[in-house]
Amino acid sequence: MASAYIASSEANSDVSTLEVPLKLSSFLQSLLSYLAGTLEEVVGVDDASGFIALVGQQMGNEINQIYQEAMGDRLVPPEVVAKILVDLKNRIEGQFFIVEQDADRIVLGNHRCPLxxxxxxxxxxxxxxxxxxxxxxxxxxxxxxxCIEGAIANGDQGCRVVVYTRPSAAAQAAMGREYYKLEQSKDD
Known part of the structure; x- marks a missing residue:
């Protein structure tokens, strides 16, 4: 009966020297892709989006806290908020940029998804x-x-994200998700 083990010197080779395209970032990207795909297949895109939204909210709170601490625990004006949004995405290997900004909205573009x-x-x-x-x-x-108006996830060449910064007729008419500042109690 033939042995299932290779008896050559190859069996003793150092596998860490093999050219295997496996790094943490690519592993995590694949993990997220498979997780999202499985959720979308099992519960549907809408419910999968809901589950991922919960994780996104936790990530948003954590990332906001990191920037808050780095900037001295102060609130910042809209033009700095826009810079934070671009900076955080680019730190995780996105290619976000400000398309335009006015008193009511921030429009961002992106050429590479961090995921x-x-x-x-x-x-x-x-x-x-x-x-x-x-x-x-x-x-x-x-x-x-x-409002995600264009998305690499949908097969678009890039992303277009509009962030309305105050309630307005345009914000009300747009398709997207609303967010409000959570008030903290004095005990927090």
Missing amino acids: GSGVVGHPSLCMMTSNVFGVITAHHLGYAKV
């Missing part, structure tokens, strides 16, 4: 962006409505 190419076909993952942007903006400005 990698595995995001394509999994629009529920856009809830991470929506919730992180919404939580941070609402914390500083009191209100946000995030």
Whole structure:
């Protein structure tokens, strides 16, 4: 009976020297893609988006806290909020940029999803962006409505995200999710 083990010197080779394209970032991107795909198949895109929104809210709170501490625990104006949104996405290997900004909204573009190419076909993952942007903006400005008008996840060439910074007729007419500043009790 033939042995299932290789008896050559190859069996003793150092596998850590193999050219295997496996790194933490690609592993985590694949993990998120498979997780989103499984959720979308089992519970549907809408419910999967809801589950991912919960995680996105926690991430938004955590990331906001990091920026708050780095900036001296102060609220910032809309132009700084826009810079925070771009900075955080670019730190995690996105390619976000400000398209335009006025008193009522921040329009952002993006050429590369931080979640990698595995995001394509999994629009529920856009809830991470929506919730992180919404939580941070609402914390500083009191209100946000995030509208994903274009998304790499939907097969678009890039992303277009509109963040309304105050309630308005345009914000009400737009399709998206609203966020409000959570008031903390004096005991917090």
